[in-house]
Amino acid sequence: MTATCQTSVRKRPKHLGLSAILFQIKLPLPGKLSILHRASGVLLFLLLAPLLAFFQMSLTSPEAFASFQGYAAHPIIKAIFAVLIWAYMHHFCAGIRFLLLDAHTGLDLPSARRSAFLVFAASLLLTALLCWRILL
Amino acid sequence: MIHRIVVGAHYGLKDWLAQRVTAIIMAAYSLFLAIVLAAVQPVxxxxxxxxxxxGPVKFFTFVFGLSLLLHAWIGIRDLWMDYVQPVSVRLTLHVLTIVALIGYVGWFVTVLWRV
Incomplete structure (x- = not known):
């Protein structure tokens, strides 16, 4: 009797390593949306300084504006801008969803899953649209 | 004696609300600027x-900058509170985040007001 009981006792607390977090745990779509909301926010924060530098460059003088255009034409900078546009769009769309959830709108599971899907669809579509209009 | 952590969560209702109010301000500004850019098409x-x-663009852009300061502070502070446990390290990161954000606002304002 005691033997069967002991097998059901799990080791707690369970500490998860990075590989478990990345590869073992399968998050549902709203969970993926949530962690990407955080990740995109951190990315936007980290890129504030270079963005400010570009903002300054673009507004200081015609010469500085021209050198800003030179930087912006570089493929690596364009790739970073594309990621940045995605981060802004995901943070924006997911943020609106969180505001609606705060207002107790769409809290049931089917609605929450559907709105998570809508956020991914909208943010990826907006990212594609803006990349096409601004970067190409 | 109550054990208090200087970098603890406190009650946080004001921060929670500020996070949402600044989000709405920045979302409104984003739409506003998108419309302006689509209309003007500046090349x-x-x-x-x-x-x-x-004037109104400058005013709204400045408000956006201040909203971003507060929003980013609360967001990044929550990040440190979630992942960094030692009080000394967490406090250091909090201070560095504040220093960076305050500096960014000063930078942003000088660029904006020299235009």
Whole structure:
């Protein structure tokens, strides 16, 4: 009797390593949306300084504006801008969803899953649209 | 004696609300700027610069900057509170985050007001 009981006792607390977090745990779509909301926010924060530098460059003088255009034409900078546009769009769309959830709108599971899907669809579509209009 | 952590969560209702109010302000600004950019389609320095010489744009851009300061502070602070446990390290990261954000606002304002 005691033997069967002991097998059901799990080791707690369970500490998860990075590989478990990345590869073992399968998050549902709203969970993926949530962690990407955080990740995109951190990315936007980290890129504030270079963005400010570009903002300054673009507004200081015609010469500085021209050198800003030179930087912006570089493929690596364009790739970073594309990621940045995605981060802004995901943070924006997911943020609106969180505001609606705060207002107790769409809290049931089917609605929450559907709105998570809508956020991914909208943010990826907006990212594609803006990349096409601004970067190409 | 109550054990208090200087970098603890406190009650946080004001921060929670500020996070949401600043989010709405920035979302509104994003739409506003998108409409302005779509209308003006600035490709030259003059056209781009002229957008920010217009008073209401300058005002709203400044409010956006301040909202971003508060929003980013609460967001990044929550990040440190979630992942960094030692009080000394967490406090250091909090201070560095504040220093960076305050500096960014000063930078942003000087750029904006020189236009």
């Amino acid at each position: 030259s320095f003059e056209a781009w610069r002229n957008i920010f010489t217009f």
